Amino acid sequence: MQIRQVPYDHPDAVKLDAEVQLEYAARYNSEGDETVLHPRMFDPPGGIYFLAYDADERPVASGGWRSQETNDEGYSDGDAEIKRMYVTVEARGLGLARRILARLEESARAADRTRMVLETGTKQPEAIALYRSSGYTDCPKFGHYRYDPLSVCLAKPLA
Numbered sequence: 001m002q003i004r005q006v007p008y009d010h011p012d013a014v015k016l017d018a019e020v021q022l023e024y025a026a027r028y029n030s031e032g033d034e035t036v037l038h039p040r041m042f043d044p045p046g047g048i049y050f051l052a053y054d055a056d057e058r059p060v061a062s063g064g065w066r067s068q069e070t071n072d073e074g075y076s077d078g079d080a081e082i083k084r085m086y087v088t089v090e091a092r093g094l095g096l097a098r099r100i101l102a103r104l105e106e107s108a109r110a111a112d113r114t115r116m117v118l119e120t121g122t123k124q125p126e127a128i129a130l131y132r133s134s135g136y137t138d139c140p141k142f143g144h145y146r147y148d149p150l151s152v153c154l155a156k157p158l159a
Contacts, residue, residue, distance in 0.1 A: 001052050001053065001054060001055075001060070001061075001094070001096060001099075002052065002053050003050050003051070003052045003053075003099060003100060003103055004050065004051055004052075004053065005048060005049065005050055006049055006050070006051050007039060007042070007043070007049065008037070008039040008041070008042040008049045008064060009039035010049075010051070012051055012053075012059035013049060013051060013059075013062060015059060016051065016059055016061075016062040016084075016086055016088070017062070017084060017086075019086065019088065020033075020062070020084060020086035021033065023086070027121070027123040027124065028121065028123055028150065033144075034144060035083070035143065035144040035145075036144075037066075037083060037084075041066040041067075042064045042065075042066055042083075044107075044111070045111045046066065046067040046111075047064060047065055047066035047067055047080075048064060048065060048104070048107045048108075048111075049062070049063075049064035049084075050062065050063055050064065050100055050103055050104070052087075052091075052096050052099070052100060054091065059088075060087065060088045060090070060091035060096065061086065061087040061088065061091060061096040061097065061100055062084055062085070062086050062100070063082065063083075063084060063085040063086070063097075063100040063101065063103075063104055064082070064083050064084055064104070065080040065081060065082050065083065065104050065107070065108055065113075065116070066080070066081050066083060067079070067080060067081075067111075067113065068080070068081050068117070073142055073143055073144070073146065074140060074141060074142030074143065074146055075117070075142050075143070076115065077114075078112075078113055078114030078115055079113065079114075079115050079116075079117050080104075080108035080111070080113035080115070080116050080117070080158070081116075081117050081118065081119075081143070082101075082104060082116060082117070082118040083118075085097060085100065085101070085118075085127065097127075097130055098130065098134065101130070101131075101134055104116070105156075105158060108158055109158045113158055114157065114158055114159060115155055115156065115157055115158055116136075116155065116156045116158055117139065117142065117153065117154070117155045118131065118136070118153070118154055118155075119141075119142065119143045119144075119145055119146075119151055119152070119153050119154075120151075120152050120154070121145075121148075121150045121151055121152060122150045122151075122152060123150065128152055128154075131154050131156075132154070134156070135156050136154035136155060136156045137154060137155065137156070138152070138153070138154060139153050139154060139155035140153065141153045
């Protein structure tokens with residue numbers, strides 16, 4: 001497997017984003033994640049986006065972060081918010097999410113971000129387990145879904 005930095009609007013990123021939206025829709029009986037994301041949010045130094053490719057050059061996992069500062073949605077100065085962490089069904093169990101998470105944390109530290117934050121949901125127990133086993137702890141809710149009872153917000157200091 002090879003992890004590459006790509007723009008958020010790269011065709012392979014768009015493909016995996018569509019897949020993760022279908023998964024969100026199925027798990028939450030919804031239209032998917034309604035958080036507004038723009039490709040430039042993931043441009044360095046204010047963010048980054050990664051894709052993992054298998055030996056056949058197929059995109060099989062994704063993840064990115066975008067900078068956040070104190071605002072009315074509950075973010076704090078120095079936050080790097082993880083978005084669109086996803087591993088395709090056929091590539092699950094290979095440790096790709098953990099590898100992408102490590103790259104995200106490393107790149108956020110290099111960009112002088114001080115805290116990694118993310119929002120997931122109670123219907124994604126695998127994601128919650130990954131993050132908690134990687135040192136993330138519950139934090140005050142933030143973001144688009146901060147008032148949703150199914151929302152779970154986690155954070156990890158990067159210092």
